[in-house]
Amino acid sequence: xxxxxxxxxxxxxxxxxxxxxxxxxxxxxxxxxxxxxxxxxxxxxxxxxxxxxxxxxxxxxxxxxxxxxxxxxxxxxxxxxxxxxxxxxxxxxxxxxxxxxxxxxxxxxxxxxxxxxxxxxxxxxxxxxxxxxxxxxxxxxxxxxxxxxxxxxxxxxxxxxxxxxxxxxxxxxxxxxxxxxxxxxxxxxxxxxxxxxxxxxxxxxxxxxxxxxxxxxxxxxxxxxxxxxxxxxxxxxxxxxxxxxxxxxxxxxxxxxxxxxxxxxxxxxxxxxxxxxxxxxxxxxxxxxxxxxxxxxxxxxxxxxxxxxxxxxxxxxxxxxxxxxxxxxxxxxxxxxxxxxxxxxxxxxxxxxxxxxxxxxxxxxxxxxxxxxxxxxxxxxxxxxxxxxxxxxxxxxxxxxxxxxxxxxxxxxxxxxxxxxxxxxxxxxxxxxxxxxxxxxxxxxxxxxxxxxxxxxxxxxxxxxxxxxxxxxxxxxxxxxxxxxxxxxxxxxxxxxxxxxxxxxxxxxxxxxxxxxxxxxxxxxxxxxxxxxxxxxxxxxxxxxxxxxxxx
Amino acid sequence: xxxxxxxxxxxxxxxxxxxxxxxxxxxxxxxxxxxxxxxxxxxxxxxxxxxxxxxxxxxxxxxxxxxxxxxxxxxxxxxxxxxxxxxxxxxxxxxxxxxxxxxxxxxxxxxxxxxxxxxxxxxx
Numbered sequence: 038x039x040x041x042x043x044x045x046x047x048x049x050x051x052x053x054x055x056x057x058x059x060x061x062x063x064x065x066x067x068x069x070x071x072x073x074x075x076x077x078x079x080x081x082x083x084x085x086x087x088x089x090x091x092x093x094x095x096x097x098x099x100x101x102x103x104x105x106x107x108x109x110x111x112x113x114x115x116x117x118x119x120x121x122x123x124x125x126x127x128x129x130x131x132x133x134x135x136x137x138x139x140x141x142x143x144x145x146x147x148x149x150x151x152x153x154x155x156x157x158x159x160x161x162x163x164x165x166x167x168x169x170x171x172x173x174x175x176x177x178x179x180x181x182x183x184x185x186x187x188x189x190x191x192x193x194x195x196x197x198x199x200x201x202x203x204x205x206x207x208x209x210x211x212x213x214x215x216x217x218x219x220x221x222x223x224x225x226x227x228x229x230x231x232x233x234x235x236x237x238x239x240x241x242x243x244x245x246x247x248x249x250x251x252x253x254x255x256x257x258x259x260x261x262x263x264x265x266x267x268x269x270x271x272x273x274x275x276x277x278x279x280x281x282x283x284x285x286x287x288x289x290x291x292x293x294x295x296x297x298x299x300x301x302x303x304x305x306x307x308x309x310x311x312x313x314x315x316x317x318x319x320x321x322x323x324x325x326x327x328x329x330x331x332x333x334x335x336x337x338x339x340x341x342x343x344x345x346x347x348x349x350x351x352x353x354x355x356x357x358x359x360x361x362x363x364x365x366x367x368x369x370x371x372x373x374x375x376x377x378x379x380x381x382x383x384x385x386x387x388x389x390x391x392x393x394x395x396x397x398x399x400x401x402x403x404x405x406x407x408x409x410x411x412x413x414x415x416x417x418x419x420x421x422x423x424x425x426x427x428x429x430x431x432x433x434x435x436x437x438x439x440x441x442x443x444x445x446x447x448x449x450x451x452x453x454x455x456x457x458x459x460x461x462x463x464x465x466x467x468x469x470x471x472x473x474x475x476x477x478x479x480x481x482x483x484x485x486x487x488x489x490x491x492x493x494x495x496x497x498x499x500x501x502x503x504x505x506x507x508x509x510x511x512x513x514x515x516x517x518x519x520x521x522x523x524x525x526x527x528x529x530x531x532x533x534x535x536x537x538x539x540x541x542x543x544x545x546x547x548x549x550x551x552x553x554x555x556x557x558x559x560x561x562x563x564x565x566x567x568x569x570x571x572x573x574x575x576x577x578x579x580x581x582x583x584x585x586x587x588x589x
Numbered sequence: 590x591x592x593x594x595x596x597x598x599x600x601x602x603x604x605x606x607x608x609x610x611x612x613x614x615x616x617x618x619x620x621x622x623x624x625x626x627x628x629x630x631x632x633x634x635x636x637x638x639x640x641x642x643x644x645x646x647x648x649x650x651x652x653x654x655x656x657x658x659x660x661x662x663x664x665x666x667x668x669x670x671x672x673x674x675x676x677x678x679x680x681x682x683x684x685x686x687x688x689x690x691x692x693x694x695x696x697x698x699x700x701x702x703x704x705x706x707x708x709x710x711x712x713x
Contacts, residue, residue: 038605038608038609039609039646040646040653042638043612076642098612099612099613099615099620121630121635121657122625161610168606170606176599176603179596288590291590292590292591293592300596300599301594
């Protein structure tokens with residue numbers, strides 16, 4: 038077998054590629070060839086390593102040297118100095134504030150994380166099934182097929198307390214049990230990879246970095262509930278993820294880990310990819326199932342729930358990407374071990390895409406129950422340029438803002454709901470004193486207005502009315518009664534909308550009114566935007582006064 | 590790749606694949622340090638190192654990390670190669686490709702130091 042003395046792991050997650058990672062990789066491979074080192078150095082494309090702000094990134098083993106912000110012009114030097122002569126290039130290495138050059142496990146950004154879902158991201162070649170198997174890939178599926186009965190699998194997931202990571206936090210084991218109980222000759226497993234929140238990219242990164250873990254998780258679910266066919270519904274805006282999924286599916290089918298009689302057992306399961314055209318509403322489960330069937334991506338009234346009447350009217354388990362990625366770990370390590378991470382009612386971890394005004398933005402995985410303060414300050418490194426933290430938006434356009442006074446709230450489904458925010462799928466946008474909260478609310482409401490499918494009136498018309506009021510406020514013609522009207526509309530939309538999109542659309546507005554009412558009032562009464570974001574028109578009386586001054 | 594038909598076959602494949610990824614795990618049994626200063630390279634360190642990798646491949650031994658280090662200043666003895674095994678760091682001097690092959694066979698794999706070429710030995 039081939040021995041490579043150096044393993045150069047290049048991050049090939051979406052962000053690093055966008056930042057120029059692929060042209061660096063090309064230059065590196067070229068330089069290696071020039072020096073005749075192809076036989077000694079293995080260049081591996083991995084999934085997202087997490088520290089997206091530092092991209093393009095590369096880790097060089099066996100030393101574990103971390104290179105950041107790489108440019109194609111650096112390739113020559115890395116090869117001739119480091120790869121050939123063993124002298125790592127300090128000017129390109131990750132440098133901490135104290136002047137040290139840490140290796141991967143010493144960087145605080147990584148050291149404070151607990152990785153279950155992202156256990157393989159950045160560690161393996163995402164297009165290689167062998168490297169996934171090397172890290173105990175498909176061992177959970179093998180365990181299930183060889184030593185567990187379907188109902189034992191459901192029991193184990195129930196015992197683990199795993200809750201759906203798509204946002205609502207419904208117990209996964211229960212969902213599986215409902216479908217398992219149904220009597221039907223055909224059942225389906227569906228992965229919801231239609232991640233649409235602005236600033237969220239957890240699911241994309243998991244698929245890009247570790248596609249086999251989704252396949253394995255789905256196969257285990259299929260065995261547990263008695264399904265034979267699965268679909269991964271991924272949005273078209275994720276071309277790299279789709280490409281790697283296709284490769285993973287092909288390889289898994291080739292070696293017989295998908296298809297008929299998996300691992301010599303009598304269990305058969307097949308998988309297909311469905312590509313969505315990027316409608317936010319298709320992240321809602323019934324709309325997603327409609328879209329798979331080739332119908333218009335619009336939600337249905339629930340009940341019946343998909344667990345009894347889902348895809349093509351058959352019982353269907355539909356879970357989020359991250360939920361399925363947790364499954365192999367739970368089966369292999371046991372529910373007990375999973376419960377040791379996180380809190381009593383919220384076991385396990387959660388992946389967040391940390392974006393906005395933090396020093397190290399990127400993809401992180403933390404145990405549930407951790408405080409937002411630790412995420413922003415210990416992992417993210419704090420707010421850049423010594424600015425003040427103002428709020429963090431969790432849950433994207435369905436979520437709410439966590440203000441500075443609530444920074445120590447434990448991050449779990451219930452606590453976040455209590456303060457008017459929500460877990461959501463894991464988008465986390467940090468804002469500093471330069472962000473106007475009214476403007477933020479307007480931005481996210483505009484998003485939901487654009488994305489509302491139009492099937493029900495409260496969502497279609499209500500959100501539009503709210504947006505008109507917000508536009509009025511931010512342009513300086515807000516009225517004293519506007520806040521009241523906003524709150525009234527919001528409550529109605531929440532109560533009467535058909536699906537989750539509409540029911541949660543008013544959340545960003547409600548939570549900003551709750552925590553930053555003074556900013557709204559300053560906009561309305563004083564025509565002032567504290568953060569200097571909104572362009573305000575002076576009030577009519579003021580205009581008249583000024584006009585008088587000029588004419589006299 | 591062939592079809593995997595049973596649990597045993599999956600396990601075998603895992604162990605094999607794991608070996609080829611040893612360098613990334615930091616858990617290798619043996620570490621080889623090759624001095625790659627200008628003098629070392631001029632003295633033939635590259636050739637010695639290549640011979641070592643070739644020999645390791647031939648003998649299918651993967652529990653090893655190969656690290657290029659800077660020169661330790663002992664120019665007279667270049668190429669210098671050190672082997673860290675069983676808690677000791679053993680340094681060999683004036684290593685030719687043939688010597689390198691023997692060091693792999695005797696010391697790296699089997700733990701028998703090739704004493705006539707040793708120039709230093711320290712407890713790690």
